[in-house]
Amino acid sequence: MSVTDKKWRAVIDEVLAESSMPLHYTDIAERIVERKLRINLGATPAATVNAQISRSIKHEGSDSPYVRVDRGVFALKSMIGETPAAFPQGSENVSAEVDEYQYDIITSFGMFWRRDNVEWNAMPKLYGVQQIGADSVDFCRQIGIYLLYDGREVIYVGRSTDRPLGRRLYEHTTDRMATRWDRFSWFGLLPVSETGSIGVMPVTYPAEKLIPALEAILIEALEPRQNRKRGDDLAAVEYSQKTDPDIDKRKAKALIDRI
Incomplete structure (x- = not known):
């Protein structure tokens, strides 16, 4: 072997x-x-x-x-x-019974993803990877909280509940926010399996997990100067953005056409 x-x-x-x-x-x-x-x-x-x-x-x-x-x-x-x-x-x-999944609430998140790395449509592909070499995950159907940025400034905070994250972000490419944002961050609640599929929402959340999760979101989103560290271990569920392959294909075709 x-x-x-x-x-x-x-x-x-x-x-x-x-x-x-x-x-x-x-x-x-x-x-x-x-x-x-x-x-x-x-x-x-x-x-x-x-x-x-x-x-x-x-x-x-x-x-x-x-x-x-x-x-x-x-x-x-x-x-x-x-x-x-x-x-x-x-x-x-240290007790072996401590639950290491302290962010069962925030199961995944992405920071400062680029708008132009997504091929926008009603159900866009929002690809992210946890680590280099890992399988990519499409977070289009994730639900949770998102932020829109103009550069580094937060200009809008929204939520995706009845409509998934990808759909909500797409709507902001056609509504009054259409020309105002170039990046976005998101914090997802649905679990991600080892195979990369998006799961279902837990029935309840205990307060001892809810409070630190909310704190972590605020620290990540606002980056207050007096907070010396990010939300405890929140980086464990961060995903880096991966460009939609359709964009690269379109750019390659455009280049060939020009040549």
Whole structure:
């Protein structure tokens, strides 16, 4: 079996074993991608890494090879005795029952996506990738909150509930906002599967998750100077924009026609 065909647990163990420090699950995923330890990354590599480790801790108990040293930060148990100074005091006592999906509410988001990277129609393709090499996700059918920008200035805040995100943004290309915005950000509520499909809305949201999620949205959207960090671990569900391939095809055709 080639290295790139190893299972998730195997490559996670490999990355953690080579690190002298505990790693956040997003960092583990990034190292797996950078070193090309897997060919098939799915659409949510960071979430997959987190799920693999958290599931082991929860179901395997003391037999699990992993220890949670902080929220979203893990290490191999075998490393603790070798480099104790690298681990926070008492970190081995962090509860394994902590739910690492602290943003079950904000399942995905994109910041400052370019309007001209989208081929606009009634149901446009809003492609995003969690990490380089991961499968792209079409967020057209996502629902949630969005912001329109003129440069870096927020000029409009809206919501997509009865109509999906792609439809709502398309409407702003033909209404009174049509000529006023060139970028947009969005915060989605529907879950994203490992295969990149958009799921359904949960029935309820607990307050202990709702409040930090709202705080995180405000920090990301407003970027207040006195907030020294982004919303806790919100970057774990951020997606970078990917240009609609139809735009590249249209540009290539236009170039050929000119030639």
